[in-house]
Amino acid sequence: MSPENYLYLSALLFTLGAAGVLLRRNAIVVFMCVELMLNAANLALVTFSRMHGNLDGQILAFFVMVVAAAEVVVGLAIIVTVYRSRHSASVDDASLMKL
Amino acid sequence: MSTLASLAAETSTSSGEAAQFWVLGPIALLGGLGTVLMRRAVYSALCLAGTMVILALFYLANGAYFLGMVQIVVYTGAVMMLFLFVLMLVGVSSTDSLKETLKGQRWLAAGCALGLGLLLVAGIGQASTGSFTGLAQANSEGNVQGLASLLFTRYVVAFEVTGVLLTIAAVGATLMTHRERLERAKSQREQAEARVRENKHVPPLPAPGVYARHNAVDLPGLLPDGTPSELTVNPTLRARGQVREVHQEALAAVRALEQRTNRHHGRAEAPGEPGGNGGAHGANGANGVNGKGVGAGSAADDEGAVTDAEEARK
């Protein structure tokens, strides 16, 4: 088996996550789909690391994880705040920025 | 661990790894699909967690031992827990409608996702070489040591910056969810005194209806005339739209029974039957937010009725 299969899996997972972001209205689920995309990217990075025989890909994946953790904290805080003020976690309800 | 290491050190994959991939890969995909398609956010979160665990295993198989562990501990352990906490705040058991409300959004999204996926797959297929170097040399001093030597030399600036980022994120999240109290919280004694002074709800609020068929806090108690009392249900549940009304369930059951009977006897349902009325009631009840608005309007009436009922019980 070639490690490229990991890359195909990564591409499929990434696409799934993207579709989820576009299709779901619940902000939390949207957020989870974003995490899925990040994880797919991480898988690709790790595979690249193995294919090239150095650890830079893993370092990058590590940074992605750290940033994702920070993002989750802030993002969930935003969701909670929005939910408190609007009693809704739907991304479609927060559509006031239109004419 | 040693077998895994030897696996990753190879310049070609073993059949064991192939087996692992072909078993776990589809499961990971199913998990991703579940994340996207589950109506309940909790199920989505659990599917995602499963996918993440499988990805952690793939990291291990690819020689990223440290990342595999971090994936399990940080992602699956911490981040997903955070998601579940927030889900509980927002309402665990609420389900999302998967019906699309934006015109054309579904087709556009499907088109974009499909196009992107095809492009990525095509790109990978075009760039594939079929051979790879393997991490035998890079991991020769151990994966963690290798990462550390990179992290604290070449990537040290980025590493420090991520530290700052995490700190800012923690402070920011705290600041954002923190609500400043404008006045001192009333003590229980003060609240009781205020109730007496206003002559409103002097006794405790009426209890929810308990009919031994649910956990019951989401079922309002019925007034003597059979209408539900708004006061008996916790306002938080009502805000989430999780209040059920037993009298409507009873009506729905009666209607279902009548329908079955009719079908059994081969009769057409006559118009203006109680079924029609029941349907109207059901529409009212299903709309939780609306029900709350109506309830607020008639709260004063209900209140008197409840106190009457309670006095009669004594």
Next chain:
Amino acid sequence: MIGLLVGAPLLGAAVLLVGGRYLERVGHWVATALAAVSLVLAATLFFDMLGRDGEDRALHQHLFSWIPVADFQADVAFRLDQLSMTFVLLITSVGTLIHLYSIGYMEHDPRRRRFFAYLNLFLAAMLLLVLADNYLLLYVGWEGVGLASFLLIGFWQHKPSAATAAKKAFVVNRVGDVGLAIAVMLMFTTFGSFAFEPVLAGANETSEGTLTAIGLMLLLAACGKSAQVPLQSWLGDAMEGPTPVSALIHAATMVTAGVYLITRSGAIFNGAPDAQTVVIVVGAVTLLFGAIVGCAKDDIKKALAGSTMSQIGYMMLATGLGPVGYVFAIMHLVTHGFFKAGLFLGAGSVMHGMNDEVDMRRYGGLRKYMPITFVTFGLAYLAIIGFPYLSGYFSKDEIIYAGFSKGGAEGWLLGGVMLLGAALTAYYMTRIMLLTFFGEKRWQPDAQGHEPHPHESPLSMTIPMMVLAVGSVGAGFFFDQGETFVHWLEPVTGLGHGDSPVSHGMVALAATGVMLLGVAGAWWQYGRRPVEAVAPSGRWITRAARRDLLQDDFNHAVLVRPGNYLTRGLVYLDHKLVDGVVNGTAASFGGLSGRLRRVQNGFARTYAVSMFGGAAVLVAATLLMRAV
């Protein structure tokens, strides 16, 4: 000294207009006094001039440099030669008399002070016109005359007809003014100067085409001011002004300006025979036009206006003849100034006694009620029809003789036209006389039931009439005695002698003959039998003449209506095309923005789709680049 001539009435106008109510009671006397000052100054200068020889008589006075810009030098400078002197004397004397007359005529008008201010302004502008030493300053006077006439014709501005008449006079004059402006510009580009001397001296060395162009433009200007065909239409309506204004416009100022302009620019016309021919044609046509209109009008002032037009036509024709005619044109102008002023003042006196009735068919038999008016009017009448040895006889006969001396068929044609004009003059003037002063009394109570009580006018009105009557009777004889006037003007205008196929005596005889014919015709129609108080409908020629030979209809059809259509078309184009393009651009941008705005629907997921689409395109582009 010369500056004071213009300055005195100008000062009067300024003082009266600025002074306001404080001068209400003395204003008219101030104005008359200042006009008289001008007259005295003019007389002094005149006798001073007589003391010098013919060639040295011209005086120049440079007041100040007006517009000194490199080659563009315009000065406020005056030139007083024999031609200017003639005009100055006529303007100041007739002007002063009319001022005097107006004191009585405008006695009851609440805005009398203003009226006198305008009269002074009129005088000042006209004096500036005839005294200017260059064409630019002349243009200033020219416009000043236009302004003053506008103010005076529309003096009774509460009457819509007066306001309209003033506007009409101003607009028609403006057409002529454009001609003068173009002529002045042409002069500057051709001669590099505005002053009379370089321009007139340079005319000899200039091509005939340029001179013809300048001459035609000058003629256009003269037509506007002197009410010649085709710019004659304002004169009849100008009768809406108070009668002294009519007298002033017709006798001393305004309409004589055109004749002055052409005579002054004689050197230019002498070098442009084509322009001269056009002047002759215009004069001849106007001569008959005015006479025919004068025959048909029942309004006494409009009949006299037709007469003025006709007489100015004589003068224009004479100026068109060149040096043969200039002197006699000016001579006729002066005598005409006297008798036409007398006629208008007489008409004013009649109206004054008849409750401002102007319809001659409502007069009749007034000689018993207004003896002084009758006598002075009668003398002026005899003068204008060319009764032997009265002033019109000398001046008009000389013009007719000059016309014959043009020579050949043209000479016979011009002489014939002028004799026909003389007959018509006699006819319409006799008609006025008969209708006004002879026959039965035909007046009736007016709408308020006031029966007019004809009475003689006060002395302030009759004295000017008497003076003018004396002038009408004696001026011609005085001028002709030993050819005084000819010798007087010759240094300025030059004098030519044509070879006439007929002798002086024969012309005089023929003129007197047609005059008697005209008188007899008028008597045949109006003297023999009572006149109807309401005008009969008449034949087509009469009806057309009553409508001023359809001049207004012509102007309306040829100028006004196409102008209206053009304006409407332009407005339409402006709305549809120019505004359409501008508004269309704005609207299309607005519409496009309205459509594009929908893209911003506020839903984060829609934005996310576009982001993913963009990312997909980027990936595709990258792959494509790598594949290539």
